[in-house]
Amino acid sequence: MTDRLAQLAALADAHRLAVVDVLAAGDLSPAELGRAVDLPSNLLAHHLRVLEDAGLVDRRRSDGDGRRAYLSLRWSPLVAAAIATPGAPGVSQPAGRAAPDAPAHRPSRVLFVCTGNAARSPLAAALAAAAGVPAASAGVDPAASLHPGAVAELARHGLTPLADTPAPLDQVRAAGDLVITVCDRAHESGAGAAHWSIPRPDGTAEAFARIVDQLTPRVRRLADALTTP
Secondary structure, eight states, rough: OOHHHHHHHHHHHHHHHHHHHHHHOOOOOOOHHHHHOOHHHHHHHHHHHHHHHHSSSSEEEOSTTOEEEEEOOOHHHHHHHHOSOOOOOSSSSOTOOOOOTOSSSSOOOOEESSSSSHHHHHHHHHHHHHHTOEEEEEEESOOOOOHHHHHHHHTTTTTSSSSSSOOOOHOOOOOEEEEEEEEHHHHTTTOOOOOOOOOOOOSSSSHHHHHHHHHHHHHHHHHHHHHOO
């Protein structure tokens, strides 16, 4: 009860709700978030501290440029209920919502990108396709093969990869794609319009299960945004 009251109190502020709405569309650095919600750094820091203390927002160091941090929602039913009408990068956004460098049209496909296209992006693409979203995956530096741990985790959910082998971004990307990076290195290479900062798996079954847990609410919201008339 105490945690829920703290979270409700944290959400009872227009600026903090705006932060939550923006982070629903993708993970951002503090500087990117400040520009998206039009708040000065000192005021943004205050609101982020409240949200982080309430367990609503996480901050993690980049797996690529360690000087960089990403802010992301800690998804829960309460957070999902607090967010504005579903929207996604590449889809028209409610007033006050912003997504960095997002195209203004509804995308024909969602292309998930990570460095090797061996784990995180194939997992995201398979989950999205299962939710009814046209999807594909690619890598900025493709690995030789899919990670068996990712394939096993998909099988645990009754799913299979959309492609048998990792593919390079320049061969897969097409006009009309919404590109979402799911690893920090790919995002920092400038590959995508939006970013989901999913930690690099350590190869254990638990790590791949955590990735699916992190991707699932994001994919669900993306599917809602793309399938809503």
